[in-house]
Amino acid sequence: MKGSSVESKTIKPDSVAEPNKDQKIWLVVMAIPAGKVASYGQVAAMAGLGRQARYIGRALGKLPQGHSVPWYRVIRSNGQIAFAPGSETYQEQVSCLQEEGVEVINGRVSMSQFGW
């Protein structure tokens, strides 16, 4: 077995993005109570990413199956949906939000739902 050496050089980068960061984001998103929403920037700051608000979207896009992450509770800072109206993702997001008790008007959510 060629053993003798595990080395593997530098800690083996998981390549293709570290799931570590994504998981942290998912945890933060899961911490959002029902009936409230959070903006990407807000989640990014909470996850310790700072201004990487854009990374949130990417992490959510990598969501695996069987996840319990209410990604639909994450919207833009101006209270608007992050997807184009009419999109499948958009409709699903609005649908879920309404069930939580969030009022979605014209693809927009009341700012009162933020302070959670």
Next chain:
DNA sequence: TCGATGACCCAAC
């Protein structure tokens, strides 16, 4: 290494 992209954010007009 550089250039282009992105489920963003903000200010100005």
Next chain:
DNA sequence: CGTTGGGCCATCG
């Protein structure tokens, strides 16, 4: 309220 332009920063070709 809509559009424009700039900024931020990680990821990919």
